[in-house]
Amino acid sequence: MRKKIVAGNWKMNKTFSEAETLITEIADSLDDVDLKDAEVILCPPSLYLEMTTDVAFESNFKVGAQNIYPEDAGAFTGEISPLMLKELNVAYCIIGHSERRKYFHETNEFLLRKVDSLLKHGLRPIFCCGEVLPEREASRHFEVVKSQVEESLFHLSAEAFLNVVIAYEPVWAIGTGVTATKEQAQEMHAYIRGLISARYDETTAWETSILYGGSCNGKNARELFSQPDVDGGLIGGASLNSVEFVQIATSF
Numbered sequence: 001m002r003k004k005i006v007a008g009n010w011k012m013n014k015t016f017s018e019a020e021t022l023i024t025e026i027a028d029s030l031d032d033v034d035l036k037d038a039e040v041i042l043c044p045p046s047l048y049l050e051m052t053t054d055v056a057f058e059s060n061f062k063v064g065a066q067n068i069y070p071e072d073a074g075a076f077t078g079e080i081s082p083l084m085l086k087e088l089n090v091a092y093c094i095i096g097h098s099e100r101r102k103y104f105h106e107t108n109e110f111l112l113r114k115v116d117s118l119l120k121h122g123l124r125p126i127f128c129c130g131e132v133l134p135e136r137e138a139s140r141h142f143e144v145v146k147s148q149v150e151e152s153l154f155h156l157s158a159e160a161f162l163n164v165v166i167a168y169e170p171v172w173a174i175g176t177g178v179t180a181t182k183e184q185a186q187e188m189h190a191y192i193r194g195l196i197s198a199r200y201d202e203t204t205a206w207e208t209s210i211l212y213g214g215s216c217n218g219k220n221a222r223e224l225f226s227q228p229d230v231d232g233g234l235i236g237g238a239s240l241n242s243v244e245f246v247q248i249a250t251s252f
């Protein structure tokens with residue numbers, strides 16, 4: 001049975017002391033709620049990963065990074081490797097976020113290397129895909145998502161693919177307050193699951209968690225998560241508030 005997941009992508013937010021407060025608040029709140037087998041993942045800035053994994057050790061959440069460089073070690077000033085994250089007990093890493101595709105020019109080919117590098121060390125990629133507004137307006141959204149998924153993930157064996165979590169994040173919905181409708185989300189999630197089924201098999205498709213991201217919040221999470229192919233969310237802005245984030249995590 002595939003996992004229900006709510007992951008918080010903090011992006012480049014919170015000072016060290018603010019992060020400490022938020023992690024503690026979330027950990028305390030999660031102790032008091034019934035997650036119904038859903039997995040909660042916090043993805044803070046890399047500087048706070050050690051502090052987060054320390055708290056996670058005695059709490060009900062897992063930890064993810066926001067980025068890696070696809071080498072184990074070497075002359076890559078400013079970067080961090082999956083090998084470093086592994087020793088910190090970081091379990092997941094967001095890959096292919098639209099902000100990294102846009103501002104850091106990350107291509108599908110480069111993301112393939114990141115996916116391989118994470119899987120080599122037993123970390124699970126949360127692979128983001130999604131179209132920009134002009135692509136949706138030109139009815140190219142399926143084609144765009146197909147090439148993102150195919151070019152970065154479909155070289156994997158079925159066994160390796162089972163470690164990947166997919167996050168569909170229409171770029172026009174990220175940080176805009178314009179959420180995809182439940183029908184738009186369901187339609188794309190079912191399409192992605194169909195691609196996985198065609199490339200691998202029905203079991204692999206059935207087992208893959210596909211999250212929705214893009215202005216998902218405490219008000220709309222339950223409706224989105226009630227869709228048959230929406231297995232949870234990748235949450236940006238609303239993950240910076242402990243009350244709202246825990247509300248989303250209990251929206252299944």
Ligand code: PGA
Nearest residue numbers: 174175214215235236237
């Ligand atoms: P948002 O961001 O929830 O603030 O729209 C989601 C994301 O970028 O992962």
